[in-house]
Amino acid sequence: MPKRTDVAALGERLLDAHVAFELARILDSTDFENTVVDEVDHFLAMADELTLADAISADPVKDVARKYAVQIPVEGAIPELVGEIARALYRHGTGGQYRLADVIDDRHFDELATAISEMGLTRRLVRQVLEGPATIETAVEVVTRAVDSLLDDPDDEPAPSDLAARVRERTVHGLRGAVRPARPVIDSVVERVTRSSATFVLRGNEQEAGELLLESVRDVWRNNRDASLGAFRDLVTEEDVDDIIVLVFEFWREFRSTPFVHMLLDDAVGYVFEKYGDTPLSELLGELGVFREDLIEEGLRFGPAGLAKLYEVGYLETVIRRRLAAFYSSEEFRAATNAE
Numbered sequence: 001m002p003k004r005t006d007v008a009a010l011g012e013r014l015l016d017a018h019v020a021f022e023l024a025r026i027l028d029s030t031d032f033e034n035t036v037v038d039e040v041d042h043f044l045a046m047a048d049e050l051t052l053a054d055a056i057s058a059d060p061v062k063d064v065a066r067k068y069a070v071q072i073p074v075e076g077a078i079p080e081l082v083g084e085i086a087r088a089l090y091r092h093g094t095g096g097q098y099r100l101a102d103v104i105d106d107r108h109f110d111e112l113a114t115a116i117s118e119m120g121l122t123r124r125l126v127r128q129v130l131e132g133p134a135t136i137e138t139a140v141e142v143v144t145r146a147v148d149s150l151l152d153d154p155d156d157e158p159a160p161s162d163l164a165a166r167v168r169e170r171t172v173h174g175l176r177g178a179v180r181p182a183r184p185v186i187d188s189v190v191e192r193v194t195r196s197s198a199t200f201v202l203r204g205n206e207q208e209a210g211e212l213l214l215e216s217v218r219d220v221w222r223n224n225r226d227a228s229l230g231a232f233r234d235l236v237t238e239e240d241v242d243d244i245i246v247l248v249f250e251f252w253r254e255f256r257s258t259p260f261v262h263m264l265l266d267d268a269v270g271y272v273f274e275k276y277g278d279t280p281l282s283e284l285l286g287e288l289g290v291f292r293e294d295l296i297e298e299g300l301r302f303g304p305a306g307l308a309k310l311y312e313v314g315y316l317e318t319v320i321r322r323r324l325a326a327f328y329s330s331e332e333f334r335a336a337t338n339a340e
Contacts, residue, residue, distance in 0.1 A: 011329060015328040019320050023311070026307055026316070032303060032304060032307075033300060037296055041292070047280060048280050051279060051281065052284055062266050070261065074253055079245065086241050086245055090238055099228055099229070100225050117211075
C-alpha cells in the first residue's frame with residue numbers, strides 16, 4: 001500500500017498531466033471543434049427526453065422575470081450608457097448618405113401602409129375619433145363660428161363704389177340688424193342641427209376617412225422618399241433625444257412597480273409553461289429558431305478566440321488547475337490509490 005507522501009507526489013504529477021491534457025484539447029482547433037460538436041449532440045440527445053416542466057418549474061422563472069423587470073434599479077450606468085449610445089447614433093455621419101427609400105422601398109412601404117390601414121385596430125381608432133365628443137364639438141364650433149361671421153358686421157369691408165353695391169350693402173345690413181335680436185335662438189338651432197348632422201355624416205364616412213388617411217400617408221411618403229436620413233435631424237434635436245430617454249426611464253421606473261406589471265409577468269410566464277411545459281427542450285429550441293447548427297456555429301465563433309486570450313494571460317491554465325486540484329488532494333483520491 002503506497003504511503004501518503006508517495007500518493008501526494010503522484011497526485012501532483014497526475015494533476016500536471018491532466019491540466020496539460022485539457023489545455024491541449026481546448027486550444028487545438030480540431031479537438032475543440034470535435035468537443036463542441038460532441039457536447040452539442042449530447043445536450044440535444046438529453047433535450048429530446050427532457051421537457052421544459054421537467055427541467056424547471058414556473059415559479060423560479062417568475063422570480064427571475066420579476067427580478068430583472070422590476071427589482072434591478074435602472075439607475076447610474078444603464079440610462080447613462082443608453083443615452084450615450086443614442087447620442088452617438090444621432091451624431092453618426094452616415095445618415096446623409098442614405099435616403100428614406102434606401103431603408104424601405106416603395107412597394108414594401110405601400111404594402112405596410114395598406115396592411116396597417118386595413119387592420120381592425122386602425123378602423124376602430126378611426127371610428128373612435130370620428131364618433132368622439134371632441135370631433136363633434138369641433139364640427140359644431142366651426143359651423144357656429146361660420147354662421148356668426150355671416151351675421152356680424154365686418155369691420156374691414158371697403159366702402160361701396162357704385163349704386164348697386166350700396167344697395168346690396170344696405171340690404172345685408174338690414175338683414176343683419178333684423179336677425180340680431182334672434183341670435184341666441186339661431187345659434188341654438190345651428191348647434192342642434194350641426195351636432196345631429198355631424199354625428200350622422202361622420203359615422204357614414206368612416207370608410208372614406210380611412211382611405212383619406214391612407215392616401216395622406218402615401219402622399220407624405222412620396223414627398224419625402226428621396227430625403228436623406230440626416231435631413232430629419234431638423235425635426236429631432238440631440239436635446240430631444242435626451243428628453244425622450246429621460247421620459248422613457250422615468251415612466252418605466254414608475255410603471256414597472258405597479259401590480260399590473262407583476263400580473264402581466266406572472267401571466268406571461270404561466271402561459272409559456274401552459275403551452276410548452278410538456279414540450280421537449282430540443283423542440284422548444286426549434287420553436288425559438290435555435291437549431292443544432294446554430295449552437296455549433298456560435299460555439300466555434302466565440303470559443304477559440306476567447307480561450308486563446310485567456311490562455312495568453314495565464315487565466316485558462318489557472319482555472320483548469322484550480323478546478324482539478326481539489327480532487328488530486330482529496331481523501332477520495334487517496335482512497336482510490338489505497339494510500340495509508
